[in-house]
Amino acid sequence: MSALFDAVLLALLITTAVTIARARDLATAVVVFGLYGLLLCLLWQHRGAPDVAITEAAIGSGVTTVLFLVAVTRTARTERR
Amino acid sequence: MRSVSFRSFALIVVVVLISVPLVVTVASLPAHGTSDAPAHEAVASRYVEHGAEETGMTNLVTAVLLDYRGFDTFVEVVVMFAALMAMLALPRGDLDQDGTPETGGDALTAEGSGVEVSPVVFYVVRTLAPFIALFAIAMLYRGHVSPGGGFQSAAVLAALFVVLTLVLGRARTERLLGARAQPWLEGAAPLAFALVGGAGMLLGGAFLSRPGHGGRSPGAGDDGVRAGGRHRGRRRGDPGPPVPDGGALTCCSSASTWTTWRSACCSPSGCT
Numbered sequence: 001m002s003a004l005f006d007a008v009l010l011a012l013l014i015t016t017a018v019t020i021a022r023a024r025d026l027a028t029a030v031v032v033f034g035l036y037g038l039l040l041c042l043l044w045q046h047r048g049a050p051d052v053a054i055t056e057a058a059i060g061s062g063v064t065t066v067l068f069l070v071a072v073t074r075t076a077r078t079e080r081r
Numbered sequence: 082m083r084s085v086s087f088r089s090f091a092l093i094v095v096v097v098l099i100s101v102p103l104v105v106t107v108a109s110l111p112a113h114g115t116s117d118a119p120a121h122e123a124v125a126s127r128y129v130e131h132g133a134e135e136t137g138m139t140n141l142v143t144a145v146l147l148d149y150r151g152f153d154t155f156v157e158v159v160v161m162f163a164a165l166m167a168m169l170a171l172p173r174g175d176l177d178q179d180g181t182p183e184t185g186g187d188a189l190t191a192e193g194s195g196v197e198v199s200p201v202v203f204y205v206v207r208t209l210a211p212f213i214a215l216f217a218i219a220m221l222y223r224g225h226v227s228p229g230g231g232f233q234s235a236a237v238l239a240a241l242f243v244v245l246t247l248v249l250g251r252a253r254t255e256r257l258l259g260a261r262a263q264p265w266l267e268g269a270a271p272l273a274f275a276l277v278g279g280a281g282m283l284l285g286g287a288f289l290s291r292p293g294h295g296g297r298s299p300g301a302g303d304d305g306v307r308a309g310g311r312h313r314g315r316r317r318g319d320p321g322p323p324v325p326d327g328g329a330l331t332c333c334s335s336a337s338t339w340t341t342w343r344s345a346c347c348s349p350s351g352c353t
Binding site: 055067 | 243
């Protein structure tokens with residue numbers, strides 16, 4: 001059960017990472033990035049590293065997402081190709 | 082044309098000069114994930130076995146951050162401070178000039194950031210802010226026995242201030258913290274660290290040592306030589322006796338050293 005939980009989390013992590021890389025809409029990429037940080041936080045906690053999980057939730061999922069969102073709002077919404 | 086080819090040649094030389102030592106060093110490291118790497122065999126088990134008695138700390142993450150690797154943490158603080166100095170050297174008013182003027186009139190516009198903030202975000206952040214601050218303080222206060230501690234607490238608190246600055250605006254956040262106090266607060270971190278370290282020297286020990294712990298300087302315990310001689314004779318790389326199962330510090334030991342290493346289960350109060 002524990003290994004299954006890890007496997008599901010890892011699969012979701014890879015899915016979100018690919019989604020971020022492929023997203024044309026930068027706001028979508030940023031929001032999925034926040035989800036990625038949250039999943040990573042769950043994985044840290046489940047693997048027995050609560051300290052890293054707290055830091056991941058605060059910095060990786062929280063501040064980075066907000067900073068990216070503001071940056072997207074102030075620049076361009078979609079990626080230019 | 083000739084200068085271009087010379088530049089690319091010089092670039093190739095520089096890249097080779099940097100990358101070859103890096104590749105050789107990485108190749109000589111123990112293979113990733115091997116259980117008999119020195120980091121797992123000697124270092125981690127030493128922290129788990131003797132961390133509590135050597136440092137007097139119950140949270141072993143704190144023991145590693147502030148005692149065994151205290152110098153590391155100190156220089157990290159200095160690096161953060163240097164990055165901050167670089168940021169402060171940038172012209173400060175730039176953000177405010179092209180965005181909304183800092184009138185402070187419209188409640189739902191983040192002053193100075195030029196970003197329209199939705200009322201939902203505004204009120205949620207404003208309502209949650211005191212609770213987030215309380216969480217950070219509680220984490221700092223309980224950090225010696227539960228997960229968290231200074232680093233995590235400060236990370237949460239800093240995240241709160243970043244979000245407050247972006248959502249409520251810089252003017253309001255500065256009113257909260259005091260614009261004049263900010264540079265002093267920012268400079269206080271490395272200064273306080275250095276002062277605490279220097280106090281250890283004044284009280285008769287080494288830099289960052291604490292009275293009552295054998296005048297040990299950070300990192301000295303890594304060699305297994307400690308005043309009191311309890312661990313004398315243990316060399317670096319000698320893993321020593323295996324960690325007994327069911328001990329106070331290793332109550333959760335099952336799969337790997339890293340599992341026992343975490344702060345939550347390494348507290349003497351038992352497994353959580």
